[in-house]
Amino acid sequence: MSVTVRVPAKVNVQLAVGGARPDGYHDLANVFLAVGLYDEITVTPAGELRVTCSGPDAAQVPLDRTNLAARAALTLAGRRGLDAAVHIHIAKDIPVAGGMAGGSADGAGALVACDRLWGTRASREELLDICAELGSDVPFSLVGGAALGTGRGERLETLEVGGSFHWVFAMAGRGLSTPAVFREFDRLAEGLPVPGPVASQDLLDALAKGDAAALAAAVSNDLQPAALSLFPELAGTLAAGRSAGALAALVSGSGPTTAFLASDAAAAERIAGSLAASGTCRTARVAPSPAPGATVL
Numbered sequence: 001m002s003v004t005v006r007v008p009a010k011v012n013v014q015l016a017v018g019g020a021r022p023d024g025y026h027d028l029a030n031v032f033l034a035v036g037l038y039d040e041i042t043v044t045p046a047g048e049l050r051v052t053c054s055g056p057d058a059a060q061v062p063l064d065r066t067n068l069a070a071r072a073a074l075t076l077a078g079r080r081g082l083d084a085a086v087h088i089h090i091a092k093d094i095p096v097a098g099g100m101a102g103g104s105a106d107g108a109g110a111l112v113a114c115d116r117l118w119g120t121r122a123s124r125e126e127l128l129d130i131c132a133e134l135g136s137d138v139p140f141s142l143v144g145g146a147a148l149g150t151g152r153g154e155r156l157e158t159l160e161v162g163g164s165f166h167w168v169f170a171m172a173g174r175g176l177s178t179p180a181v182f183r184e185f186d187r188l189a190e191g192l193p194v195p196g197p198v199a200s201q202d203l204l205d206a207l208a209k210g211d212a213a214a215l216a217a218a219v220s221n222d223l224q225p226a227a228l229s230l231f232p233e234l235a236g237t238l239a240a241g242r243s244a245g246a247l248a249a250l251v252s253g254s255g256p257t258t259a260f261l262a263s264d265a266a267a268a269e270r271i272a273g274s275l276a277a278s279g280t281c282r283t284a285r286v287a288p289s290p291a292p293g294a295t296v297l
């Protein structure tokens with residue numbers, strides 16, 4: 001018997017970053033939107049814990065116990081006194097180290113899959129608690145849709161979304177490390193006042209109305225200058241998407257994936273074609289939003 005769970009990627013339509021905290025994290029106002037690019041995680045009983053991965057970026061995924069999917073299985077098994085003897089297979093379509101929470105998706109997916117396989121019937125609260133232990137982005141991968149994340153991004157408040165938004169994502173030729181981007185944010189902010197992070201009301205209203213033009217006017221990412229500082233070529237990708245007709249162009253989370261908001265599905269296809277032909281990215285993919293969270297198939 002196997003259990004397969006499908007989990008979406010995310011884009012941060014607002015990422016407001018406060019000053020560094022004593023624990024090394026940053027307080028955020030993090031407006032997550034789940035998008036229709038998915039990893040699928042399959043768990044099957046096995047003699048011992050084993051992780052395999054397929055997909056174009058599979059070679060960059062660690063297959064040892066540092067893999068977030070393995071950590072999720074070990075954490076749930078540890079809480080229940082079980083042996084985490086499962087084969088976890090990750091069919092990976094979310095770019096690795098791309099700022100789209102692919103590892104977090106795999107952690108949330110493996111947790112839900114093991115809970116179903118082992119019949120542990122953890123409550124939603126316990127699942128969210130384990131997710132927060134695994135990483136700041138993991139709770140959102142579980143819930144999907146749209147949510148405001150506060151604290152280090154793990155405390156979620158569900159947001160209303162009044163329509164579909166059409167996105168194009170340009171994948172870069174290499175990844176960026178999330179801690180390195182936060183460190184660069186701190187370096188760039190040195191000596192300057194860093195205001196407390198606050199969600200934009202205009203942005204929340206645009207999401208609730210399903211108004212793409214209003215959303216485009218309100219998107220922001222405080223990590224973007226840091227990502228561009230570490231990966232200057234991304235400026236060329238952003239410019240290529242804007243000149244192809246994107247309503248908004250921004251770095252997704254800590255990057256280096258860049259995100260482009262389109263007026264409709266046909267415009268998204270055109271922008272993806274222009275970006276792919278521009279030579280400024282590895283590939284370009286379209287994805288609708290919002291997308292559902294971790295779902296057992």
Ligand SMILES: C[C@@](CO)(OP(=O)(O)O)[C@H](O)COP(=O)(O)OP(=O)(O)OC[C@H]1O[C@@H](n2ccc(N)nc2=O)[C@H](O)[C@@H]1O
Pocket residue numbers: 012015024025026027028030098099100101102104134135136137138151152153178179182252253254255
């Ligand atoms: C930036 C964001 C935006 O959604 O996503 P990505 O771009 O990585 O996908 C997240 O905040 C990433 O969340 P996640 O990838 O789960 O990070 P974690 O494992 O919790 O933390 C990794 C490291 O990032 C830094 N970090 C993370 C979250 C936060 N609020 N403040 C931080 O300073 C810390 O250096 C931490 O040690």
Ligand SMILES: Nc1ncnc2c1ncn2[C@@H]1O[C@H](COP(=O)(O)OP(=O)(O)O)[C@@H](O)[C@H]1O
Pocket residue numbers: 060061062066067068069090095096097098099100101102103104106107175176178254255
């Ligand atoms: N299941 C996983 N899939 C991808 N990366 C993982 C996974 N588990 C751990 N990692 C590690 O997490 C790092 C960040 O990966 P990822 O979650 O894809 O990016 P991001 O944090 O930018 O959204 C990777 O470089 C890799 O070393």
